[in-house]
Amino acid sequence: METDLISVEDGLTARQQAVLDAVLGLMVESGDQLTMTAVARRANCSKETLYKWFGDRDGLLKATVRWQAARVRAGRYDRQPLDAALLRESLADFAANWLDVISSSTSIALNRVAIAHAGSRESNLGGIVLANGRFAIGERVKPLLEAGRKAGLLAFDDSETAFRTFFGLIGRDVQIRLLLGDAASLRAADIRSDAERATDQFLALYGAGKFNGQSRQPA
Amino acid sequence: METDLISVEDGLTARQQAVLDAVLGLMVESGDQLTMTAVARRANCSKETLYKWFGDRDGLLKATVRWQAARVRAGRYDRQPLDAALLRESLADFAANWLDVISSSTSIALNRVAIAHAGSRESNLGGIVLANGRFAIGERVKPLLEAGRKAGLLAFDDSETAFRTFFGLIGRDVQIRLLLGDAASLRAADIRSDAERATDQFLALYGAGKFNGQSRQPA
DNA sequence: CGCACGCCGTACCGTACGTTACGGTTCATC
DNA sequence: GATGAACCGTAACGTACGGTACGGCGTGCG
Structure with a gap:
């Protein structure tokens, strides 16, 4: 016992x-x-x-x-007080963590099962995965984005739209390729550099002029 | 007969x-x-x-x-001669077409089957979908990107990296949400505006200074 | 000690489905 | 009109698997 x-x-x-x-x-x-x-x-x-x-x-x-x-509950990212360096670091940490998650064999297997389920039965496995994956992380990152805007570091109208852009810059074609069985293994160094590239690109699009100086959100 | x-x-x-x-x-x-x-x-x-x-x-x-x-063979996008307006239009056309494809019920169903297959049997369905989907469009867009670079409209080192960024800006979280059964229906108007937003963002990141004037590719 | 409970291992049942087999029908050819 | 090939519809077979039943065993409790 x-x-x-x-x-x-x-x-x-x-x-x-x-x-x-x-x-x-x-x-x-x-x-x-x-x-x-x-x-x-x-x-x-x-x-x-x-x-x-x-x-x-x-x-x-x-x-x-x-x-x-x-088990995957990752940390929050809305550290205070926020300055440009800390915002960039927090975004990059999140991006690296997210790439880590979606490229893990567990996540791939789980998403495959949920996607196969979504095509047939209605026992909403896909909804559960979405709620605990994509949507959960969105809700955790948005406070960071809004804190960045409040601090004058970011400029956007809708935090959801901004987050979705960040999401796309991070994931690109990685998830669909992995789900379809592409052997595009991500090494740890790749993840880190990909995360920083995505962060730089995001800041170039949504940064409020204090990062690269000339980047602006396009119309 | x-x-x-x-x-x-x-x-x-x-x-x-x-x-x-x-x-x-x-x-x-x-x-x-x-x-x-x-x-x-x-x-x-x-x-x-x-x-x-x-x-x-x-x-x-x-x-x-x-x-x-x-059946989905989309047109090529490397029209000549290329100027800024035509490049932007071609990119936006491609983006809209791609969003159209990945949000179609046929594509969703097919990808679900291929993904379910990829998790188990080795009769490479996922590989076929990747080769005819993601990789095929990449090969069709790269000539356009390289023509843009040759014309001094785009600046990038690796067309593959540039394309993957564009891919992420277009798709964002759309495909994974649809595969998981999210009822995020895209209306035609949404597709067009999303395609143009992605194009503007891509040009802000990779445009060679002739679009928004101050956009540059971040380090 | 004896009993009840929870659980393991396994046998069993019903069904769904991939695959094969076969009789019957159409149709082109001679 | 006869022949043979292609094909339709359906029956049949074997297997895999979800779900259930049952015997046996360890353990806490009266």
Whole structure:
């Protein structure tokens, strides 16, 4: 008897979390061979237990997505007080972190499953991934952008539009290529330089004249 | 007896093309219920014929991807002679066309199938989609970028890097959101304005000083 | 100790689907 | 009109997998 009954924030016991980690491992390795039998074997538990804990296959997938999302919680980026250097550093940190996430094998596998799901069943896996991925990070970065605007460092009308541009400058074609199986591996150094390039480009577009001096947001 | 035996460029008879269109239709509507029986019923053909023509299910999917790719062939964008206005127009046209493609239900369904495939089997569907999608358009736009550079309108070291930035400015988070089932419908007017915004931003980053006057490529 | 509970391992059931096989029909050719 | 090829519609087969049932085992509790 261990501390198995102590539930963590998600209401999951350690044993249940281990099961979800087994699901993630199978997703990364096998891809589609994510069968209930395989999960049970990998997690050393019985299928009966899987169904008791998670209801059905979809419930297991949902719990897995949420479990992974809870783990990836990255830090906030709205440090104060803000100056130009700190803003640039915060943006670049975020960009590097985001590239790290989307190029991780776990994220790729999870997004593949969610996308495959989105095309058919309506058990909104894709919505959960979006809410915990793209939208969650947007809400975490916007305060930073708005703080930058308040400090006179950035100029934009709509923080959502500005963020989406930053998002595009960071990700470019990386995510779709990885999802489609392109072996475009990103090394750590690549991630850092890509993040800084995206940040420089973003500041060139939305910086309020205190960065490169001549950059402005185009009409 | 019709012109059924006349093969088009792909070596597909009209009847076979009709079958592949049925596959596309099923992909868009049903998503995962893309069963051989459903295809046969939809196309009014027998399963025996499907297997004779396409070998197996994977062969049918591959043929479908290639058939759709052959249909989407967009025009080239390297018009000559090139001046600033024509370059901007060409870039915006390409951007609008690309947004049109990635937001079409056919493209979404096809990419979902290819991504689901990429996670498991190795019958490189994802590679085919990438080669005919992302990489094909890259090769078609690069001549335009290089012509722009030659004309002194653009400044960049590597056309691939410049194109990837343009790609990111155009697509931003649109494709991943659509793939994950977000109901972010793009209206035609949105596409046009988004394409022009992306073009303006790209020219602000890579334009050689003849557009907004003060824009430069950041370090 | 005995009992109940939770869980493991496995066998089992029903169904869906990829694939094959086959009888019947159309149609071009001789 | 006979023949053979191509093809349609459907039945049949084998397998994989989601979901359920059951026997056995360890453990906390009366």
